[in-house]
Amino acid sequence: MLIAELTALLHLASPALPIGTFSYSQGLEAAVEAQWIRDGDTAREWIESGLLHVLARGELAFIGHQFARWQHDDASALAQADRQFLASREAAELRRETEQMGWSLKQLAFSLEWGDAARRATLETLTPLSQPTAFAFAAAVHELPVDAALAAYAFAWAENQVAAAIKAVPLGQLAGQRILMAVRPVIERACARALDTPPERINTFSPMLGVLSARHETQYSRLFRS
Template identity: 50%
Template sequence: MWLASPALPIGGFSYSEGLEAAVQAAHVTTEDEAARWLVQQLHLTQARGDMAAVAQALAAWRHGDLARVQQLNDWVLATRETSELRLQTEQMGRSLTEWLKNRHTGHAAAMPQVQWLAARNPSYPMAFALAAHLTAAQTRDALLAYAFGWAENMVQAAIKAVPLGQNAGQRILARLTGEIPAAVAHAQALPDAARQAFSPMLAILSARHEHQYSRLFRS
């Protein structure tokens, strides 16, 4: 539950993951368009990519398979198609790893894993997987928390960027919440060969956002 909180000091609130550029391009101008955009993003990018990587990394952390964690971390970093998206996952990964250092200071069992990850340019999904592992969370519960934390941040971005009212934001969050269990199940079922990161329009919008004249968000 704590890991899903937007108050976690990792900077997630400062990113829109291309949504701000979609608003600028008039792809998202209403509550319904924002909801459909985010539902599609949940299923097409999160469930097939980062959430699947989190699920696989959780298993690796449990078994002490650091080579596997490194492989998954390299994959996440390689799938970032623009500099701002790569900087996002690197910044959030570093911040969550630093939070874990403070949280687990003096915990002999946890600190070697945290320190190992801190030395390897951690992506956010790998840091989240470690954080969830240290709570002994089951994979499904960890992915539900990951997806809901993502959804809350994205809804807040939509409220500011479209813009929308708070009630509209709650309705969008309700739609996303209804979609999250299926996205989690899909992510858990994906093997390495089926995990993917292919969302060309999102990549194009992100590249445009890097040079957008006026913006609120870092991605």
């Protein structure tokens, strides 16, 4: 991999990317409230399950196909797929989260003039916009390898989950690093599974995540927006 590609991947996966990732726990805080997550082991199990059974067959697979559509600037297919993804969000806060982060990444792309004018024009037409579609745009216009882009997205997701667990369980920093070490091979498996998933097999069915997210909307005390 070229240094330019690596630095672009690190940029996209960075927690310093100003899209508001730190504001969300994607159901983890509600799982802590329900005592499904109690310590480092249960936090690791939650994150591994999310990677293999939610992201791999949902968001990661979706990003892979949107990446290819961005390469060809297929505006109609991009818009239709993004509408379907947004409709698949199982709770109001999950939908708000992806729309807010998608909007923020879109504004960043315009401000930094990522990509060519034609694809930025297509990006402008996508309103509302999901985060995965915006991420696929960023990866495609930086001409990154799709497998590496999926790994960056998955690692950024896992890192944010660890950060949320450190605050919400709470866990120590060392426990968090142990989880990140443990999920490295899981990320590889999740990306491989995603790349083998055709569009018609993309599946966001995760009912307990939807239930926990819906509960979180009215949770009495919380640190995160979702």
